[in-house]
Amino acid sequence: MPYALEQLDTPFVAVDVDIVEDNLRRMQQQAEAAGLKLRPHTKTHKQPGLAQRQVELGAHGITVAKLDEAEVMLKAGLTDILIAYPLVGRAKAHRLALLMTRGLEPTISLDSLEALKTVALAGQLAGRSVNVLAEVDTGFHRCGLNGSALVELALTIHGTPGVRFGGLMSFAGHISGHRDVDRITRLIDEEDGMMHDLVRQITAHHVPVDDVSVGGTILSHHLQRLRTATEVRPGIYIFNDMGIVTAHAATIDQCAARVWATIVSQPEAHRLVLDSGSKMLSTDGPIDGCYGHIVEHPDWRIVRLSEEHAVVELPPNAAPAAIGSLVSIIPNHICTVMNLQNTVTAVRQGSVVASWPIMARGGTQ
Amino acid sequence: MPYALEQLDTPFVAVDVDIVEDNLRRMQQQAEAAGLKLRPHTKTHKQPGLAQRQVELGAHGITVAKLDEAEVMLKAGLTDILIAYPLVGRAKAHRLALLMTRGLEPTISLDSLEALKTVALAGQLAGRSVNVLAEVDTGFHRCGLNGSALVELALTIHGTPGVRFGGLMSFAGHISGHRDVDRITRLIDEEDGMMHDLVRQITAHHVPVDDVSVGGTILSHHLQRLRTATEVRPGIYIFNDMGIVTAHAATIDQCAARVWATIVSQPEAHRLVLDSGSKMLSTDGPIDGCYGHIVEHPDWRIVRLSEEHAVVELPPNAAPAAIGSLVSIIPNHICTVMNLQNTVTAVRQGSVVASWPIMARGGTQ
Numbered sequence: 001m002p003y004a005l006e007q008l009d010t011p012f013v014a015v016d017v018d019i020v021e022d023n024l025r026r027m028q029q030q031a032e033a034a035g036l037k038l039r040p041h042t043k044t045h046k047q048p049g050l051a052q053r054q055v056e057l058g059a060h061g062i063t064v065a066k067l068d069e070a071e072v073m074l075k076a077g078l079t080d081i082l083i084a085y086p087l088v089g090r091a092k093a094h095r096l097a098l099l100m101t102r103g104l105e106p107t108i109s110l111d112s113l114e115a116l117k118t119v120a121l122a123g124q125l126a127g128r129s130v131n132v133l134a135e136v137d138t139g140f141h142r143c144g145l146n147g148s149a150l151v152e153l154a155l156t157i158h159g160t161p162g163v164r165f166g167g168l169m170s171f172a173g174h175i176s177g178h179r180d181v182d183r184i185t186r187l188i189d190e191e192d193g194m195m196h197d198l199v200r201q202i203t204a205h206h207v208p209v210d211d212v213s214v215g216g217t218i219l220s221h222h223l224q225r226l227r228t229a230t231e232v233r234p235g236i237y238i239f240n241d242m243g244i245v246t247a248h249a250a251t252i253d254q255c256a257a258r259v260w261a262t263i264v265s266q267p268e269a270h271r272l273v274l275d276s277g278s279k280m281l282s283t284d285g286p287i288d289g290c291y292g293h294i295v296e297h298p299d300w301r302i303v304r305l306s307e308e309h310a311v312v313e314l315p316p317n318a319a320p321a322a323i324g325s326l327v328s329i330i331p332n333h334i335c336t337v338m339n340l341q342n343t344v345t346a347v348r349q350g351s352v353v354a355s356w357p358i359m360a361r362g363g364t365q
Numbered sequence: 366m367p368y369a370l371e372q373l374d375t376p377f378v379a380v381d382v383d384i385v386e387d388n389l390r391r392m393q394q395q396a397e398a399a400g401l402k403l404r405p406h407t408k409t410h411k412q413p414g415l416a417q418r419q420v421e422l423g424a425h426g427i428t429v430a431k432l433d434e435a436e437v438m439l440k441a442g443l444t445d446i447l448i449a450y451p452l453v454g455r456a457k458a459h460r461l462a463l464l465m466t467r468g469l470e471p472t473i474s475l476d477s478l479e480a481l482k483t484v485a486l487a488g489q490l491a492g493r494s495v496n497v498l499a500e501v502d503t504g505f506h507r508c509g510l511n512g513s514a515l516v517e518l519a520l521t522i523h524g525t526p527g528v529r530f531g532g533l534m535s536f537a538g539h540i541s542g543h544r545d546v547d548r549i550t551r552l553i554d555e556e557d558g559m560m561h562d563l564v565r566q567i568t569a570h571h572v573p574v575d576d577v578s579v580g581g582t583i584l585s586h587h588l589q590r591l592r593t594a595t596e597v598r599p600g601i602y603i604f605n606d607m608g609i610v611t612a613h614a615a616t617i618d619q620c621a622a623r624v625w626a627t628i629v630s631q632p633e634a635h636r637l638v639l640d641s642g643s644k645m646l647s648t649d650g651p652i653d654g655c656y657g658h659i660v661e662h663p664d665w666r667i668v669r670l671s672e673e674h675a676v677v678e679l680p681p682n683a684a685p686a687a688i689g690s691l692v693s694i695i696p697n698h699i700c701t702v703m704n705l706q707n708t709v710t711a712v713r714q715g716s717v718v719a720s721w722p723i724m725a726r727g728g729t730q
Contacts, residue, residue: 009456009730043672065673085673086629086638088689091374111630114688142674143630143638173671264451265476265508273451273508279704279729283648306538307408307700308430308450308729309507323479324453335672339644340704342727362707364644364673365374 005347006326010262011276013337013344014328017353019256020050020238027220027237028057034223034232039063039082039213041235044335046360048076050238061107063215063233067095068363074104082107082213084169084233086115086135086143093118097125107131109169109213111143111153116160123162132157133169133213136198138191140173146194151201158207167211167230168198172219181248188222195228221249241334242285242293257344258295258328259337261310263321272321274302274310276329279340281305285332292329302329370712371691375627376641378702378709379693382718384621385415385603392585392602393422399588399597404428404447404578406600409700411725413441415603426472428580428598432460433728439469447472447578449534449598451480451500451508458483462490472496474534474578476508476518481525488527497522498534498578501563503556505538511559516566523572532576532595533563537584546613553587560593586614606699607650607658622709623660623693624702626675628686637686639667639675641694644705646670650697657694667694 005014031038037060042051051062051073061080064070070081083106087096100106100122108119108130116132123130134154137144145153150168158165172191178184191214199209213231220234236243239257240250261276281292283305291302291310300318304311310329314321331337338344339361346354370379396403402425407416416427416438426445429435435446448471452461461471465487473484473495481497488495499519502509510518515533523530537556543549556579564574578596585599601608604622605615626641646657648670656667656675665683669676675694679686696702703709704726711719 009454009460011729085640088627088629088640089374095374111632112688115629137632141632141636142669142671142676143632145632262453264453264480267476267502267506267508267510271506275450275453275729278647278649278701279727282643283701284643304507306507307704311507323477336643336648339672340727362644362705364376364640 003352004350005260005345005352008260008345008352010260010326011280012260013341014258014260014347015239015344015356016256017346017348019254023238023240023254023256024054024057027234028059030220030223031232032058034226036223036226036229037231039231039233040238041084041215041233042073043069044235044338045238046338046358047356048073048078048359049356051078052076060231066363066365067092067099068365069360070099070104070106072360072363074099074102079103079105081105082109082233084109086110086112087118088115089118090121093121093125096122100126100128107133107166109133109135111135111145113156116157116163120160120162129162129164131166132163133166133211136168136170136195138170138172138194139187140171142173144170150198154202155205155207165207167209167213168195169213170195171215173216175216175218176243176247179246179248184218184247185222185225188219188225192226192228199228217244218247218249236334239334242287242330242332246287252293252295252330255330257334257337258330259292260326260328263323263325263327266321266323270314270316270318272312272314274312274327275308276310277308278305279307280337281310281329281331282333282336282340284336287332292331295328295330297327368717369715370625370710370717373625373710373717375625375691376645377625378706379623379625379712380604380709380721381621382711382713384619388603388605388619388621389419389422392599393424395585395588396597397423399591401588401591401594402596404596404598405603406449406580406598407438408434409600409703410603411703411723412721413438413443413724414721416443417441425596431728431730432457432464433730434725435464435469435471437725437728439464439467444468444470446470447474447598449474451475451477452483453480454483455486458486458490461487465491465493472498472531474498474500476500476510478521481522481528485525485527494527494529496531497528498531498576501533501535501560503535503537503559504552505536507538509535515563519567520570520572530572532574532578533560534578535560536580538581540581540583541608541612544611544613549583549612550587550590553584553590557591557593564593582609583612583614601699604699607652607695607697611652617658617660617695620695622699622702623695624657625691625693628688628690628692631686631688635679635681635683637677637679639677639692640673641675642673643670644672645702646675646694646696647698647701647705649701652697657696660693660695662692
């Protein structure tokens with residue numbers, strides 16, 4: 001007999017499986033319409049079952065952030081995996097080689113000779129070449145190179161035994177936080193232009209650039225603008241969150257994951273406390289000074305988080321709140337929320353259908 | 366054969382067991398010297414083994430944040446537990462009653478009639494009274510009442526069947542973030558004055574106030590100032606962190622837990638990337654714009670975190686960094702760091718002695 005999710009003890013994360021399916025299909029269609037391969041970043045959901053569904057619907061392999069995540073996905077039979085992170089050191093080389101002997105067909109992104117040496121060692125240990133993408137910094141200023149340094153790295157990769165130069169990778173993280181669609185599309189055009197120039201410079205050295213892999217859910221809703229990319233790696237699109245809604249790349253109704261919480265205290269008329277603290281919502285953000293969007297009360301503001309407390313400011317004329325009643329919250333950044341959970345609750349039309357273990361959570365090495 | 370922690374794959378959390386032991390003994394002595402019971406908050410470490418050690422050294426029971434944590438601690442034989450959180454609703458009442466039938470001797474703090482009703486129901490179901498503390502807001506403005514509302518709540522608790530009025534509880538969270546010791550001690554004196562007044566008002570109604578329980582590691586380093594408290598509930602003191610160091614309540618050498626990370630990228634001379642992102646350090650803080658203190662390079666600044674990347678700004682004349690080399694980081698807020706880990710590595714004099722599972726992590730309900 002089905003039971004309503006309101007019967008569960010709070011706090012918990014509920015994922016609407018119908019919205020997930022819609023989000024997955026829509027992005028797959030967008031990628032196909034733009035003639036791009038879709039390689040979803042699975043660090044958002046951290047669940048092999050959902051990764052398998054992404055591949056069933058047409059994804060060309062998956063993306064992970066770390067070897068721990070690759071290992072979980074490989075155990076579930078997913079072999080075509082981009083590890084979008086510079087692996088550095090002998091321990092990482094040996095671990096990568098071991099996964100390759102178990103069937104992993106890895107692509108690795110990197111931006112240094114040290115990481116290249118690590119990956120080449122793994123290839124040598126495993127007895128076959130590793131596909132390598134040179135990471136491009138298109139404005140996020142995290143990892144990645146650009147200009148002549150990037151071209152030089154690409155040529156070095158091309159000339160290194162034990163690896164195969166597969167192309168370029170970027171992540172347009174600097175688009176996040178912008179709300180103005182004109183500004184967002186201008187940043188995407190700039191990124192596309194940079195990638196175009198780099199491909200031109202590298203191919204001028206008679207080195208082929210097979211793949212140009214670009215990342216981010218917001219960018220993935222503007223695929224028609226991309227001239228150079230061959231592959232797109234959105235992650236958050238499976239669930240969406242307030243970061244994506246703020247960038248006009250999803251609606252509230254397209255957000256599949258919510259944190260359910262109980263009002264546990266109301267010390268003053270205009271302040272109450274929910275039992276969804278930073279251990280549920282994470283302190284990522286805030287957006288407009290708030291740590292998530294309360295669906296039932298859009299004018300309530302989550303202004304402060306402790307580990308187990310969300311402090312909410314009510315508007316001046318708010319109706320009295322009932323201690324003990326439930327609310328649901330769309331998080332600012334769903335990836336970090338998923339990483340905090342041991343399990344999440346899958347629901348369909350308000351009824352509980354499954355408990356999903358977050359098998360790749362905490363995977364950091 | 367012992368092995369050095371530098372042989373482990375990064376990132377990981379290492380806990381120095383000798384510093385832990387020193388921190389535990391020092392706080393126990395401080396509490397005893399001040400004539401106060403020590404009831405450590407175990408949400409910092411989330412490990413029954415460390416809770417048992419705290420009790421062995423003289424702690425009068427422990428504190429937890431949620432029923433999940435109480436359950437983990439009860440399974441390890443810890444029965445005298447303060448759940449410092451308002452439990453609201455029938456599910457919580459039934460769970461509390463179940464733990465009582467398994468031997469839990471709970472004390473619960475609360476600030477509403479709804480939470481009181483929940484706890485009274487648990488007492489009724491379990492067939493014995495639950496000890497209840499009225500939560501006082503001394504300035505943190507999270508949960509808790511003050512003035513006549515608090516006194517009225519205390520009297521109502523006293524008159525409610527199924528519960529026993531045990532006294533008052535506060536948490537001086539508003540002290541965190543201050544650096545000026547004069548300002549800190551003034552806030553502590555104010556808190557003590559408030560508790561003193563409330564006790565006077567409640568006892569004027571011929572209702573005894575057996576316990577006055579105050580919280581926080583910073584406050585616990587100024588115990589000689591407290592006239593009214595009977596019990597103190599520090600949590601972070603077992604490890605310490607940059608929040609405590611900033612408040613002059615611990616030194617860097619007294620910080621027992623560090624995140625070890627590898628330099629995985631250096632795209633520019635003055636920017637590098639560590640593999641300890643928000644999944645290791647959490648986004649709590651920042652302190653002076655930084656997400657943790659790099660022990661080996663105090664002038665390097667962790668200015669930005671992604672999930673797997675810590676972006677570090679180097680000073681203008683910094684020596685070249687070596688990609689692949691290790692650094693260790695004292696986090697801003699160690700409680701949230703512990704909650705992110707599945708295990709941490711216990712070390713003594715730089716050698717690995719154990720892997721500790723964070724058994725109460727993710728416990729949120």
